[in-house]
Amino acid sequence: MQRASVPYFLILPSFLLAAVIILWPLKEIVSLSLHDVNRFGMLKDFIGLEHYRSLFANPDFIAATWRTLFWTAAVVIGTLIVSVPIALILNEDFYGRGIARILIMLPWAISLTMTAIVWRWALNGESGMLNSALRDLGIINTNIQWLAEASTAFPMQILIGILVSVPFTVTIFLGGLSSVPEDLYEAAATEGAGRWDQFRLITLPLLKPFINIAFVLNTIYVFNSFPIIWATTQGGPANSTDILVTYLYKTAFRMGRLGEAAAVSLIMFAILIIFTILYVRLAMREEKQ
C-alpha cells in the first residue's frame, strides 16, 4: 500500500506546479475568449464565438496569420538547410574545430532580445553598420532604410531568426552524428561507395529521426517567437510585420481587447496541436514502411 503511493508522491510537486501555472491560465483564456470582456478584464455576457467571428473578419488578423505561417516555414526550413552541412563539417576532425563550434553556437548563449536590439542598430539607415559594410563591398550605392518597410524588414527578421535557430539545430544533429558507427562508413568505402553515396545512403537515413525532432521543436519555438520582431519593428510599420504573437500582445496589452486576444491565443494553440499531431502521424507512418 505504502509502496504503491511512492511514485505519485514523487511526481506531485512537478505536476502541481505545472498544473497551476499552465492549466489555470488556459482555463481562464478559454473563458475570456467566450465572454464579452471590458478593458479591465471584467467578464460580462457570454457571447459564444463572437470574438472568433470578428477576428476572422479582420484583415489584419488574417494577414498576420498568413505571415506567421510564412515566417515559421521560412525560418525552420532555412535553418535545417543551413544546419545539416554545418553539423557534418563540425563532426569531422580539423584544425580549429573547437573554436568553430563555439563561434557557431554563440547566438544561443546571447539573449535573443540583445541580438535583436543590436541588429536594430546595425540595420539603422544612416548610422547602421550593415549599410556601410555593404557600401564598402560595393553591393549597394545608397543607404537602405531596412526597418522602414516590410519588404526589407521582414526578410531581415527571417535571416535573424535563422541565425539564432542554427545553434540548437546543429547541436541536435551533432548528437545524432555522434551515434553513427564509424565502421559503417569503412564498410561502405570498401564496397566502393563514394562520399555522396555514403551521405545519401548512411548519414541521411540515420540523421532522419534527429531532423524530425529538430523540425518539430523549431516549428514550435519559431511559431511562438516574440523578441526578434518586437525588438526590431514591434510589428510595424502599420502592422506590416506583425505575426500572431505580436498581434496577440498588441491586442491584449495595447488595445485592451482581452477577449479577442484570448481567442488569438487559442487559435495559435490549435494550429500548433494540429501541426504536431499531423507531423507525428506522418513520421510514424514513414517509420513503419
Added chain:
Amino acid sequence: MSKKLKRSILFWLFLSPIVVVILFPYAVMAISSLKSATEVLNPTWWPDELHWQNFPEMWRTSGIASALANSLYVSGLSTALTILVSIPAAYALSRYQFAGRNAFRQFLLISQMLSPIVLVIGLFRLVAGAGMIDSLNVLVIIYTAFNIAFCVWMLQSYFSTIPRDLEEAAWMEGASRTRTLFTVFLPLAVPAMVVTAIFTFINAWNEFVIALTMLRTEGSYTLPIRVFSLVAGRYTVDWHYVMAAAFVASVPVAILFAWLQRYLVRGLSIGAVK
C-alpha cells in the same frame, strides 16, 4: 601539405560566410560600445578614440547593476527549483510502473506546446489576481513551471540509461532505497543534471515576454527588459550606452556557455535518442 591541413582550410573556407554573418552583430555591439556619443552615429569600423568610460557611465546611469542582480536571482533560483522538482518526477518515470504514468507523460508533452506567450493573458490574470505583479518570485515560479517538461524528459531518458544492477547490488548490500538513491544513483546522473541546469538557466536568463508583462517598476527589471527599455519608446536613444549594456549583459553567459558547450552536445544526444 598534410591531408588534415588541406581539409581544415577547405572547411574554414566553407564555414567563413556563416561565421561572418553570426559575428557581425556582436562586432557591431563591441565596436559601438566603445564609441563616443557623437561618433556612434557615424558607421565607421574603428573608433577614432576608444571610449572606455562608456562602461562606468552606463553602469551609473542605466540601472544595469540592479537588473544584473535581478537576473541572477531569478535564473539561479528557478534553475535550482526546476532541478529539485524534476529529479523525483524523472526518477518515478524511469524506475516505477504506475497507473497514470502515460497520462503524466502526455501532460508534460502538451505543457511543452503551450509556450508562455500563448498563455500570457491568463498568467497575467493569475498573477494580478494574487496581487503579485512586479514580484521576481512570481517569475521564478513561472519559469520553473515552463521548464519542468523539458527537464523531466531529459533527466528521465538519462536515468533510463543507468543500469538497475548498480542499485540492486547496493540493496543487496543492505543499503536502503533512499540511501542508494543518494550515494549510487544521483552521482551517476550528474552530467544530465548539469545539462538540464544550463538549459534552464539560459532560458530564464533570456526570457523576455513574461518579464515584460509582469515587471512594472524599474527596480525589478531583469536584464533583457532593462536593455529593451533603453531603446523602446524613446525619442533619442543613447546607442553607445545601449551597446555597452548589451555587452555587459551578454558576455558572462557567453563565456559560461563556451566553456560548457561540449557537455551540451553529449547531453542532448543522450536525451534525443531515447
